[in-house]
Amino acid sequence: MAMQIVNIENLRETDPGLAIEIRVIRRWVTRLVPDETCYIFADKYADGIHAVAAPSYKSAYDNPLALQGCYRILCFSCDDPPTYLKTIDRPISLRFGSTATVTPLEDSLIYPKLYFDFTEYENLVESTPAADVFTDFIGLIDHVVDAKTQDNAPYIRLFLKDGRNSITATLWKEIIVSNERFSRTALDATPRPCTIAVTAVKVSKHKGWFQLTSTPATYTYINPVCDQSTRLIEAYVSHLQLNNTFLVYIHQSSLILNRNQLGTRRPMLSRNILSSSTSIEKKSLSSLLELDHQQLAVL
Incomplete structure (x- = not known):
């Protein structure tokens, strides 16, 4: 059977003959299933999808897929998105293991380097214990506060403005100590006004006001090249x-x-x-x- 390259938007069911060509946008490990590596992929049509590398893939291959790397992936399955971790509003997610064939591709500008699924302030929905719906949000930086938890762990609180609305985004230690995910030096050096995008954040309410909190899947982007930032x-x-x-x-x-x-x-x-x-x-x-x-x- 000839290999057929399919775009993310048209993925519906498992087919051994299908392959996708993507760029790795984000990568993280969940607390609930530490043996799995999660990804956000984007194809040349700027569609994104949540993907999971099963423990068998980790055992068969030494290195995870590289951030910003471009790949052709063959022999994957299409599953329902995990209820405990919904990072993209798409009815399916990808899963691949040791049987997958992963071929590095030459880096190309046809694959977007960023992917966001932003929610505006008016459309924010509070996360529930039954289903964590994570949100991408972008706002103007108003100011930044450094703080520590009762256990003396550092964290950062971003005070953001989205038009007339104000909201805080708390970034926990696991995010602020990772250069891949957040750079305080770059943020302090960026002239104002500037925007920051925070991805896969949990939404909660305190005294009637929305708040955002980082998760293991959170990445931040200063002045991302996108229409919302402009x-x-x-x-x-x-x-x-x-x-x-x-x-x-x-x-x-x-x-x-x-x-x-x-x-x-x-x-x-x-x-x-x-x-x-x-x-x-x-x-x-x-x-x-x-x-x-x-x-x-x-x-």
Whole structure:
């Protein structure tokens, strides 16, 4: 039987003649089944799937599949996603063991280097003990706090903003000590505004607010190249520019008003005008422009 390369989207059932060509996006070991290695694969169509290397594969091959490595995999099975670990919203997952044929491929740009399945804040769903549904989330970095548990284990809390929403993401020690998963040095060196994507996080609620917590499957990505990251930064910059525009016109208007009131005395900034959010909110940007031009014309 001739080997047939199939894309992830069309995987439905086990067929010994099927093969997939993928890039390894992420890799981790679960606490519940430490003998298995889990992966996130992505094919050239940018579709992703959860895959599991059975203990027999680990026994037959010395090395796990390399992160960012490209491979052709033959002789795998398609199973239901594990109920205890759902990292991708797809009805099937892959499983392969010692009978699998894994062939390294030359690295190619046709295979994406990133894969995310983001959930927006409004669509977050709390994880339950019966089924852990892990979530990918992206937000703007507001600030970072270093902390320690009662057992003196270090962890990091990221304070993120997703538009008007704020949320915290806690990264436990197993994540922050792994250079593959998180780099505090890179995060501190990145100019703001910047985004960070956190993958496979558990969602919980505290006093009505959503919180995110890392899992063994969590990876972080600073300013990932994706549409969601671009939109968040553009929205932040646009909002900042609008605020700066208001401050400039408020500042100019206050100087004009003070100059009219004080005559030849040195203009001073009116604290009342800058601090009065009520009066400012009632004036649109166009009205401030009009006021400014009228006052300047008189002068």
